[in-house]
Amino acid sequence: MLDGRGSVKRKLGARLWLSGTWLGLMALLALLAPWVSPHDPLAQDLFAGRLPPFWVAGADPAYLLGTDSLGRDVLTRILHGARIAFSVALIAGLATAFVGSLLGLLAGYMRGWVDVVISRLVEIWMAFPPVLFAILLIAVLGTGLTSIIIAIVVIDWTRFCRVVRAEAMNQSAMDYVASAVVAGRPRRDILWREILPNVLPTIVALLTLEMGIAIIVEAILSFVNLSISSDAPTWGGMIAEGRTSIHQAWWVLAFPLIVLFLTVLSFSQIGEGLKDRFDPVLR
Amino acid sequence: MSAFLTVNNLSASLHGYDQRVLRSVSFSIDTGEVLGLVGESGAGKSMIGKAILGILPSAIDIVEGEILLDGQDLEKMKPADRRRLIGATAALIPQDPLTALNPSRRIEPQITNRLVDILGWTKANARVRALELLNEVHIDNPERVMASYPHELSGGMRQRVLIASAFAANPKLVVADEPTTALDVTVQKQILRLIRELQARHSTAMVFVTHDLGVVSKVCQRLSVLYGGKIVENSSVAEFFDGPKHAYSRALLAATPKYTDPEASLLPVDEAVIEAAAAEVLAADREWRHGG
Numbered sequence: 001m002l003d004g005r006g007s008v009k010r011k012l013g014a015r016l017w018l019s020g021t022w023l024g025l026m027a028l029l030a031l032l033a034p035w036v037s038p039h040d041p042l043a044q045d046l047f048a049g050r051l052p053p054f055w056v057a058g059a060d061p062a063y064l065l066g067t068d069s070l071g072r073d074v075l076t077r078i079l080h081g082a083r084i085a086f087s088v089a090l091i092a093g094l095a096t097a098f099v100g101s102l103l104g105l106l107a108g109y110m111r112g113w114v115d116v117v118i119s120r121l122v123e124i125w126m127a128f129p130p131v132l133f134a135i136l137l138i139a140v141l142g143t144g145l146t147s148i149i150i151a152i153v154v155i156d157w158t159r160f161c162r163v164v165r166a167e168a169m170n171q172s173a174m175d176y177v178a179s180a181v182v183a184g185r186p187r188r189d190i191l192w193r194e195i196l197p198n199v200l201p202t203i204v205a206l207l208t209l210e211m212g213i214a215i216i217v218e219a220i221l222s223f224v225n226l227s228i229s230s231d232a233p234t235w236g237g238m239i240a241e242g243r244t245s246i247h248q249a250w251w252v253l254a255f256p257l258i259v260l261f262l263t264v265l266s267f268s269q270i271g272e273g274l275k276d277r278f279d280p281v282l283r
Numbered sequence: 284m285s286a287f288l289t290v291n292n293l294s295a296s297l298h299g300y301d302q303r304v305l306r307s308v309s310f311s312i313d314t315g316e317v318l319g320l321v322g323e324s325g326a327g328k329s330m331i332g333k334a335i336l337g338i339l340p341s342a343i344d345i346v347e348g349e350i351l352l353d354g355q356d357l358e359k360m361k362p363a364d365r366r367r368l369i370g371a372t373a374a375l376i377p378q379d380p381l382t383a384l385n386p387s388r389r390i391e392p393q394i395t396n397r398l399v400d401i402l403g404w405t406k407a408n409a410r411v412r413a414l415e416l417l418n419e420v421h422i423d424n425p426e427r428v429m430a431s432y433p434h435e436l437s438g439g440m441r442q443r444v445l446i447a448s449a450f451a452a453n454p455k456l457v458v459a460d461e462p463t464t465a466l467d468v469t470v471q472k473q474i475l476r477l478i479r480e481l482q483a484r485h486s487t488a489m490v491f492v493t494h495d496l497g498v499v500s501k502v503c504q505r506l507s508v509l510y511g512g513k514i515v516e517n518s519s520v521a522e523f524f525d526g527p528k529h530a531y532s533r534a535l536l537a538a539t540p541k542y543t544d545p546e547a548s549l550l551p552v553d554e555a556v557i558e559a560a561a562a563e564v565l566a567a568d569r570e571w572r573h574g575g
Contacts, residue, residue, distance in 0.1 A: 111341055175383035176393075178338045179448075183397040184370015197387040 016273035019266035026263055030082035037076040038062065041233040045071035050249040066251040068241060074255055077233035081256065084234050085263065087145065088218045089211035092152040096214070097207045099153055100160025105199065107161070108168025109191050119165070122158045130155045131220060138226045148227055152214050159213075160206055167202050171195045201275050208271030212264035219260060235260045286311035287488045288335070288456055293348030294571070295334060295512075304343065305330060306513040306567055314455065315486035317479075319499035319520070321535070322509030328492045329378075330512075332458040335490065336375055337365060352456065370401045374449040376459040376478070380441035380466070384433035391429040394448045402452055416447035420477055439470040443477065450481050457482065458490045463498065475501060496539050500524060508532045511564040531560040 029036060039062075048071040052059045059066065065074040107118040134151045141147040171177065172195060180190045215235075221227045222236025235256045242253025288311060295305040305327050312318045320328040333339045335350055337357070350357040353372065357365055377383040384393055394416065395409035404412070410429075417425035420443040433441060442462065449457055459478060463471040479502050482489050491503055499506050499520065506523055508516040508531065516529040527533045534552040 175377040175379055176385045178333075178336075179375055179377060179383055179445075180396075181338050181366075182336045182369060182373065182375040184366045184401045185396065186366075189400070194385055194388075198385065200387075 013273060013276075015269050016277070019269040019273065022262055022266045023270060026082050026259075027086055029079050030086045033079040033083050037073075037079045038064070039073035039076040041072065041076045041080040042231060043072065047071065050245070050252075052249070053251050053255075065255050066249065068238070068252045069245050069249065074238075074252060077238055078235070078256055078259055080233040081235045081238060082259070082263075084145070084228065084232070085215045085218060085260075088148060088152070089214045089267070092149040092214040092217075093207055093211040095149065095153045096156045096210050097160055097203060100157035101164045101199075101203050103157070104161040104164030105168050105191060105196065108165035109172055109187075109195060111169075115165075118161065122161050125158050134217065134221060135224070135226060138221065143226060143228060145228060148218055148221060151221070152217050155217070156210060156213065159210065160203070163202060163206060164199055167199045168195055171198050201278055204278070205271040205275040208267045208274065212267035215260065215264055215267070287314045287353060288312045288490075289349075289351040290331070290335070291349045291351070293331070293334065293345065293350065295330065295339070295343050295345045298342045298344050303346070303568065303571070304512050305334070306511065306564060307348070307571060308509075308512070308514055309348075310507050310514065310517060312456075312488045312490065314488050315483075316505065317482060317489040317491055317503045319503035319506035320490060320492045320509060321494060321496060321499055321506055323494065323535075326509040327512035328494075328509055329460050331509075332375075332460050332490055332492050335456075336373060336458055337369055338375075367401070370397065371452065372454055373456040373458065374452070374454040376446055376449045376457060376462045378461040378464055380438050380445055383445055384441055386433055388432075389429070390431055390433070390436075390444055394429075394444070394451055397448075397452055412451065413447070416451055417444070419450075419481065420444070420447045422447075438466055439474065442466060442470075442474050446474070446477060446481065450485060450487075453485060454487060456488045456490070458492070460492045461494070463495075464493075478502065496536060508535065510560045513564050513567055515560060515563065530556050 045067070048060065048063065048067050049069050051063050051067040051071075053066040053074075054061055054064050056066075063073050063075070065078070067073055068077075103118050107115040133155055137151040137154060138147050141150060177190060177194060180194050185194075218227060218234065219236030219239065222234040223240045225237075225240070227234050227236060238256040239253055239260070242249070242251075242256070246253055290311070291309050293305055293308045294303050296303045308327075308331060310318060320331060322328050330339065330343070334345060335352075335357075339345070345358060348358075352368065355368065357368070360368065384390070391410065391413060394413040395404075395406070398404040398409040398412060399406060413429060414425045417428060422428050422440065422443055428436065428440070428444065436444065442465075446462075462478060463474050466474060475498060481487075491499070493499060503520050505517070505519050507514045508527075508529065510531050516523075516527060516532045518528065522528075523532065524536070527536055531552075534556040538552055
């Protein structure tokens, strides 16, 4: 029957709260960026260049977090950058999870030649330096949001594939799978209805991690100027620009970096928190 | 009519190895009869059960022999037909109740799936049947158990659910793979009684895999003693406990702990007996190679 644990509702925990709040806030601001941001992200004002953030002497209160060397508002660009970062995180993360998990499930459950083909492919894939791979891909596909998303999926599906394959193999060895086989359930049914629900917590944890990684990859590509057009407000692009004027205007580098850091950290933390919460065995 | 399940000359080996792990195993079971498969760890008892149900690990190949279920040779059937036949006529009571239920699904679908998917019952009928079965295995609050997740149930409860689920489709053959090994002694007794009760009521043919001769004497009518994947003795339970024919069976019986003399009965099996049994297995292998 229900035991003591079953009836007690667990608290959400600080980890889940903090990361959830930050991500929720950023997602909301990203969604509303065109309406809430104080300036135009692309508007340059050379007379208002390198203005410091509001608490430093010489600041203009209209530019809360200061301006970069071309006089563009840092806060506005961070908010618009969040739009790009969150789109990449969501779309690339989900697509990567889908491709990698599907192949991993098939390899781990079907074994045999399917496993041999997929596993060798993963090994070959992983021997290739990922950033170089991405740069090469962008060079072929051309810059733009779609290219970045495709590049992330192509680089990172192996991350899901390996872990999900191992987990699917683990689950396949359980007696409940043997019972389902004896009961005459079709293989496809066993994979989707018996094994997948038990692999799902792992996929979700990986997915949130991957969302953080996707944001970092996008930032790296922006940093080397291979992301979207060079004046588009991306966090990586802002960091790259800020690097050149670090001694005169630290805020151009610091603010996008802090936001990037907190966002990626929150993604990984929310994954762990969710896993603890929804894993049927840990629950 | 001949026996309901006949295993003829069944041999299996590890994939890519010449060495056999099942050595020309033959036995048969009639409807309503319980056959015990006993032997030490690694003797191949569970493997025989798995071979019958078609759930051998992929690393093990059946190299010869036939398994006749209700007159049909399973090894010659198409995989899909075989799966349907097994699904409709046979069931498994697994060893470990902790991993034998899917942790992320409620109990109800885990019992009714087979009825709905394989036998084409309606959901409502399957639910009625499941409740009836849970009553049959003496679960007090079947409604609540059906809505529970496995981790909310105790080990004994889960094993009851598994037994209910095994008997759900009125199977003609049940393979019980050490069904009480993972349970503590008091629960073991209840579960054994339950299995025997259901087996008798449904007059199911049953393969009972165990290493516990005490359990065999309570549940089975006949038993086969295995050593190294070879059956060294087939006899009725009465004959066996009167005096086993094979030296290895005698040693196995002597090694069963006795309450009256716990010290003496815990001695290991005599070295010479093991050597003789091993030699017998090797001789059988030589003969098999020359014959085949």
